[in-house]
Amino acid sequence: MNTNSHGQSLGQPLAIAGGVAALAVLPFLAGNAYLEHLLVLWMLYALLALSLNIVIGYLGELTFGHAAFVGVGAYTSAILSTQLGLPPLLGLPLAGLVAAGFGLVIGYAALRVVGPQFAILTLGFGAILFTITNHWVDLTRGPMGITDIPPMAIGPLAFDSARPTYYLVLALVLATAYLCHALVGSRTGRAFLAVRENAPLAASLGINVFHTKLMGFVAATAIAGIGGAIYAHYIRVITPDIMGVHNVAALIIVVIIGGRGTILGPILGALVYIGLLESLRVAGPLRMVIFAALLTGTVVFLPGGLISLWQRWRNAHRSENNLPATPTGLPSTEGGAK
């Protein structure tokens, strides 16, 4: 039998290797700089969506504050590199650290409540961060934004165009995906799921619900901060709008449409989002209506997101060939009870 002791087919690592190789070759297939730019945007959104997925998918809580952490990371790195002349390479981990710091403080306060109260609290904190960024002109230049942000550079190699940036973000996406994969299989990951499915029961089993949630939240915000920093050094202009309501909605749309609680889901969702965004350019405001319809439709009819379509097909295919159905990664991956 082509399975290892966990009942996973040995074909899976091969498939993953193939997928990674395909992703690595994409920029060369792209043909022009514009498509390479889209690839970078895809990877950036995938990274941010993966981080948001930790909160929405694994912890099972809706948060409206995620874009604010992206913004904190972006501004941290931008300010450090433009005002203090710090090399962007150092700015990246610092951005993650600062964002995680905010995540710790805000999470500590907000994670005491759940559901809509938690969502509103995160919204509130996010709005306060936005207001501070918009008004503390001496630090952030307020609505004028920070311009002329230097591009990321590792030694002599400068990431000032789409192609090298793509590889940088791809590497981070793969690292985050691996992190999520390891997390899910680990004890901590199971704790997340236990807390998500039934918090009182989890607590009765000795899981510290609060600490578990806080850890997940901080990890998510750290990654968001790093993603924000990369965005800042790529687009090279940032304004407080990075924390605005459009981005808040966009990230949630990506995670839900792709498939929350999975690893491929956010990546797929980001691809669909960027792809549709560009191909629907002609449609104007109709574009956002289509996204909204997709979101609502997905929530109502396909709660597992688009990735669940593929999972269903794969399981059906396996049962045809009398192969054992691969567990779809997690018990009830679609976040929450039905």
Next chain:
Amino acid sequence: MFGRRTLLAAAAALALTLPAFGAQAQQPPVRIALIGPMSGTGAFEGQLGLEGAQAMAAVINAKGGVAGGRKIELLTYDDKGSPEDGVSAAKRAMEQDNVDMIIGGWFSAVALSMKEVTRDKIITVMTSSQHPKVTEEGHKYLFRLNATSAMMSEFYSKAICERIKPKSIAFMNVNDDWGRLELDNYTKLLTGCGIEVKGHEFYNRTDTDFTTALTKLKSLNADAIYVAAINTSQGATIYRQIKQTGYRGKVIASAGNMNPKLVELSGNSLEQVYSASPFTEDGAAPSLKPWLEQYRKDYKNDPSFIAALGAQAVQTLAFGVDAAGGDPRAYDKIAAALKSQAVPTVMGELRFSDKGQASQAIHLVQVQKKQIVSVRD
């Protein structure tokens, strides 16, 4: 005798000559990308700019297009008012759609990031952005139409000092680079002619209600309130609410922001209010009337300054292409022509500096009986 080979060869020969016929009958159009806010905040202003540009393109095309009989084709892109989308749009226009020239930069943040994408690669005309860095750190193919804050305030402050003559003034400004710059400029210029500045309030770009701020301003008891507002809907709300607080002093509208929609939405609260604008409907430029006619024919909105900027952008590019002999890709020639000659536009003759900054004529205007009229001595 007339085998397949011969027929094939004849067909090929015929096919090769067809483009020659086509070239004489119809030249490829000059493709111009219009990148602006078509959704989100600023969508209304973006739409006005688009209408103005399209109307001007129609006028030029009706007269046979630019040199060589080439028509102008406008392609629209939505930058949503955000730098990221502006950059995406510019890249798509340049690399995917292969446009010849770009019009954009309605918002400063977008202009600043877009200029880096177009740097030395393609002729770019920035329209309404007033941020000084757009031309200070521009590039050889970059041009900017709108007067800078400094230029407007020099003209307008004279009018305020000499014609309106309030004894004291208070400011209601939007919290962004332009609003802050306005406050600095006018505080200096107006105190210079003896007007006392009693205070100011900043409001956010996303605010919808201004009564708290206006209550504070009213209590300062200034002779006049100066409103610095770009967004039409915010401006209209502010003007109405000033009246609603019971304030009885004079209201002065900032330069460059008067448009018919603003007047319509403000009810009676803009009567007799002054402003300054490079655009007036009763201007003397020869290209103004045909453009106004076309605009009124095609669109429901009344012609406005923003629309005129769109028209100016198209005129500038058309002039450049004409001067370069009809080749829209002869960027160096076009840039040289624009920087050395006067460009006739709907708002009079434009002169571009070495850095691509235009110098616009500015007029004093006043709202009388719900119409924007220019004030002449």
Next chain:
Amino acid sequence: MDFTVFAQQIANGLVNGMAYVLIATGLTLVFGVLRIVNFAHGEFYMLGAYITYFVGTLFGLDYIAAAAISAVVVAGLGVAANKLIFWPLRRDHEFTILLSSLGLALLIANGGELLFGADPKYVESPFADEVLDIGTVTLTQQRVLVFAAAVVALIAVYLFIRYSRFGKMMRATAQNPDGAALTGINIGLVHTYTFALACGLAALSGALVGPTVMIFPTIGNWAVLKGFIVVIMGGLGSVTGALFAGLLLGVIESLGGGYISLGFMEAIGYAMIIAVLLWRPNGLFSTARGLR
């Protein structure tokens, strides 16, 4: 301290606060009775304002008639939304319903932009510009109308819930949906009427507040945010809580903006709700289950 200005700011705050209360009441009803968190609530506010505008301009009806028609139409739209989305999903997880309401909100807001256009519009009202001087305080007639109409509406809602037969059905469902069903209450009907009432209230507030500002398709965003802050501060399901919290928010925003910092006025509201939630996670007037 200038007392006139102080009084004026308080008056402004009370009027704004009352508008928040009107928006929040519908929201808290839907949660209290049906346990649905409806992010699309603000969109019904937006629709209320727009339909008032269109009825007024297209059919030439006067403001009051237009507002009344708008409330009825939007109530109907609320019933439709319930039928299409919330009723079929009623057995699903709270999270799913929350997300679907988010999707609905985005759908209506962007659909509105598509249908109504991006240009700002103004809802004409004969009361909008007329100024009343009450003592040292200056208010437009429209703002007084907002306050008065809200008070009347709230009293009506309160009496309705307390004394009418249907109100009792709503309260029963709020306390225990299964138990209520067992006693023969038609839960589907309760759903329908609750949505009709809530969306009608939202539309009414849109029609009332509309003439004080410009309207555009994204005002629903603002409305639902204020609504949620008030609802959560007052306690989900508590109408009295919404009343108290709404007025408090309005006054504190006004005073904070007037005396501390205008720029941070928005943030003050959020800071307040954070403080309240940290102290009393279920809101100031937290209720166990049921409607208060």
